[in-house]
Amino acid sequence: MYTPKMSLTDEELSILNGDKGETLAKVMETVVRFGDIFGAPKLVEVTHHEGHLVTSFGIGLLKPLFKTMDELIASDLHTIGKFTLDPRPLDYKNVKCNLLEKLVFSKIMYSKQKMYEEQLKKVGLKDENAFSCTCYLKEVGNTPKKGDILSWAESSAVVYANSVLGARCNRNSGMLDLFGSVLGKVPYFGLLTDEGRKATWRIEIKTSKLPEAQVLGSAIGMKVMEDVPYVIGLDKFLGKELNDTTCAYLKDFGAASASNGAVGLYHVDNLTPEAKELGQKLIVKDAKTYVIDDEELERIYQSYPIMWKKPNKRGNLVFIGCPHLTYSQLVDWTNKIGRSLAKHGRKKVNRRVIMTCAPDVKEKFIKSEQYPMLMSYGVKLSSICPLMYTNNPITHSKRIMTNSNKLRTYSMARYYKDDDLLEVITKGGK
Amino acid sequence: MKTFKGRVLASGHFKGEAIVSHQGVNTLATFQKSALKNAKQVIASDQNNPDLFGKNITGKALCLPITIGSTTGGLVIQTVCSMGINPSCFLFSENIDSLAASGIVLAKVWNDSDVIAIDGLGKEFLDTVKSGDQIEVKEDGTVTIL
Numbered sequence: 001m002y003t004p005k006m007s008l009t010d011e012e013l014s015i016l017n018g019d020k021g022e023t024l025a026k027v028m029e030t031v032v033r034f035g036d037i038f039g040a041p042k043l044v045e046v047t048h049h050e051g052h053l054v055t056s057f058g059i060g061l062l063k064p065l066f067k068t069m070d071e072l073i074a075s076d077l078h079t080i081g082k083f084t085l086d087p088r089p090l091d092y093k094n095v096k097c098n099l100l101e102k103l104v105f106s107k108i109m110y111s112k113q114k115m116y117e118e119q120l121k122k123v124g125l126k127d128e129n130a131f132s133c134t135c136y137l138k139e140v141g142n143t144p145k146k147g148d149i150l151s152w153a154e155s156s157a158v159v160y161a162n163s164v165l166g167a168r169c170n171r172n173s174g175m176l177d178l179f180g181s182v183l184g185k186v187p188y189f190g191l192l193t194d195e196g197r198k199a200t201w202r203i204e205i206k207t208s209k210l211p212e213a214q215v216l217g218s219a220i221g222m223k224v225m226e227d228v229p230y231v232i233g234l235d236k237f238l239g240k241e242l243n244d245t246t247c248a249y250l251k252d253f254g255a256a257s258a259s260n261g262a263v264g265l266y267h268v269d270n271l272t273p274e275a276k277e278l279g280q281k282l283i284v285k286d287a288k289t290y291v292i293d294d295e296e297l298e299r300i301y302q303s304y305p306i307m308w309k310k311p312n313k314r315g316n317l318v319f320i321g322c323p324h325l326t327y328s329q330l331v332d333w334t335n336k337i338g339r340s341l342a343k344h345g346r347k348k349v350n351r352r353v354i355m356t357c358a359p360d361v362k363e364k365f366i367k368s369e370q371y372p373m374l375m376s377y378g379v380k381l382s383s384i385c386p387l388m389y390t391n392n393p394i395t396h397s398k399r400i401m402t403n404s405n406k407l408r409t410y411s412m413a414r415y416y417k418d419d420d421l422l423e424v425i426t427k428g429g430k
Numbered sequence: 431m432k433t434f435k436g437r438v439l440a441s442g443h444f445k446g447e448a449i450v451s452h453q454g455v456n457t458l459a460t461f462q463k464s465a466l467k468n469a470k471q472v473i474a475s476d477q478n479n480p481d482l483f484g485k486n487i488t489g490k491a492l493c494l495p496i497t498i499g500s501t502t503g504g505l506v507i508q509t510v511c512s513m514g515i516n517p518s519c520f521l522f523s524e525n526i527d528s529l530a531a532s533g534i535v536l537a538k539v540w541n542d543s544d545v546i547a548i549d550g551l552g553k554e555f556l557d558t559v560k561s562g563d564q565i566e567v568k569e570d571g572t573v574t575i576l
Contacts, residue, residue: 026539026540029539030536030540033535033539034528037439037531054500061466061468061509061513063512065505065509067540153501154501171528171529172504172528172532173503175504175536190528225454259500261454261498262529305478391466409478410458410499
C-alpha cells in the first residue's frame with residue numbers, strides 16, 4: 001500500500017486503504033501520489049463540481065483509458081457534478097469525408113467512439129451538447145466563479161478559467177481531471193495557492209498595434225514554458241474591461257500560450273481579475289523580463305515551419321476555431337468574409353472553409369441574421385475538434401490552413417494570421 | 431564519467447542510450463503519430479523540436495527540462511507505457527511538470543509500468559549529456575554519463 005507524504009483526513013485514509021473498494025482506492029492513490037510529487041500538504045475540496053475532461057475521443061489505442069472507465073463503472077463510481085468535455089473528433093455532415101476516410105475514422109481510428117461515449121454517460125457526462133473546449137462560455141454554461149477550485153483538464157480551458165475567470169485549477173492531465181471530479185478533491189499546490197499564482201515573468205508589450213493573439217500567446221508560451229507571465233502594455237490596445245471581444249482575444253492568446261508552451265495562468269495588467277485586484281504586486285521580485293515588439297513577433301511568426309509535403313501548392317482545407325469560436329467571433333468572421341467577398345466581387349469562399357464552435361453556440365448562431373449569410377458564403381459550421389480530425393495519416397496529405405497556433409503545433413496545418421487567411425479564402429484566382 | 435543526482439519519482443536501473451531535448455518536450459506532438467499508428471517504436475513527431483524530431487526515443491533515456499503542451503499529456507505517457515514503446519527513463523533537469531507527473535503516476539498505479547522517472551538533475555546535466563551518450567541510471571537517482 002502507498003504511504004502518503006501529505007496529511008490526509010481519516011475519511012481520505014480510509015478510501016486510500018480500500019475501505020470503499022479497490023477502484024476508489026486506486027483513484028485516491030493516483031491523486032495523492034500526484035500531489036505528493038509537488039509537495040501538496042493536503043487535499044482540498046473541489047468547489048465547482050462541473051468538471052471538464054480533455055479526452056473526448058474514442059481512439060482504439062487508448063486501452064488504458066477504456067479499461068479504467070470500465071473499472072469505475074463496475075464499481076458504480078461517477079463524478080459528483082455533471083461534466084463537459086472536449087469536442088468530438090468527427091462530424092461527417094459538416095466535415096465531409098470520402099469513403100476511405102470514413103472507413104479509417106470509424107472502423108480504425110475512432111472505432112471506440114460510441115462505446116466511449118456510453119462509458120462517459122455512465123460516469124457523469126452532462127448532455128449531448130457537452131462536447132466543446134470552450135465549456136466556460138455562457139451559452140455552454142460550465143462557468144466557474146472567481147476563487148472556485150476546479151478539477152479540469154484541456155489546456156485552453158484551464159488557462160482561461162485561471163486567468164480570465166480567476167478560478168483555480170492546476171494543469172491536470174486527462175484522467176486526473178476525472179479522478180478529481182469523482183473524489184471531489186484535488187491536491188493543494190501550484191496554481192491553487194496564492195504563491196503559485198504569482199508571476200515569475202514580466203512581459204512588456206511594445207508593439208505598434210494589437211498583436212495577433214495567437215502569435216503573442218505562442219511567443220510568450222515558448223519563452224516562459226510553464227511559468228506565470230504578467231503582461232504589461234496589452235491593455236493599451238485591449239482596454240481595461242473584460243467584454244466579448246477581449247475575452248475572445250484572451251481565449252485565443254491563452255490557448256496558444258498553453259500549447260506552444262505550458263502556461264496555466266497569465267495575468268494581464270489592468271484587465272484580468274487578479275491583476276486588477278493586486279496589480280504588479282503579483283510579480284515576484286526576481287522576475288525575468290521578456291520584451292515583445294513588432295520585430296520579435298515577426299521573428300516568432302517566421303519561425304513556424306511549413307509541414308505540407310508540397311509547400312508551394314494551394315491549401316485545400318481551412319479550419320477556423322481552435323479553440324472553438326465564441327458567438328461574437330462567428331458574427332465578426334461572417335461580416336468580415338462578407339465584406340471581403342464583396343471587395344473581390346465574389347459570392348463564395350474559394351475553398352473548403354470550416355468554422356467550429358460549441359454545439360450550444362451553434363444553436364444560438366443558427367437563429368442569428370448572420371447564419372444564412374455564412375451559409376451562403378459556402379462556409380461550413382461544425383462542432384468538431386479540428387485537432388482530432390487532423391491527427392491521422394490520411395489528413396496529413398491535405399494542405400490544411402488555420403489561424404490556430406494550437407492546431408499548427410499538433411498537426412501539419414499551416415498557420416496564417418487572421419487577415420491573411422481572410423484574404424486567401426475570399427480572393428479570386430488560385 | 432560525470433555523475434548527477436536527482437529526486438526519484440519512479441525508481442529502476444537502466445543502462446543504455448540517452449536522447450536529449452534542450453527544450454520542453456511537447457508530449458502529444460512528440461508521441462501522437464507513432465501511438466496512433468500503433469507503431470512498435472516512437473519516432474518523435476514534434477515539428478517544433480529539432481532535437482528530437484524524426485528520432486527513435488523508445489527504450490532510451492529521454493533527457494529533458496520538462497514536458498509541455500496539451501493536457502492529454504499524462505494520458506499519452508500512460509498509453510505509450512502500456513504499449514511498451516515509452517522511453518525507458520524520463521530524466522528531467524528541472525522539477526517535473528504536472529502533465530508528466532500524471533503520466534508517470536497513471537502508468538505506475540494503473541498499468542504497473544516499469545518506467546523510470548527522475549527530476550531535478552539540474553541545468554548542468556542537460557548541458558553535459560548528449561544524444562547517443564551511454565548512461566547509467568541507478569535506483570537512488572544517480573545518473574552517470576559513461
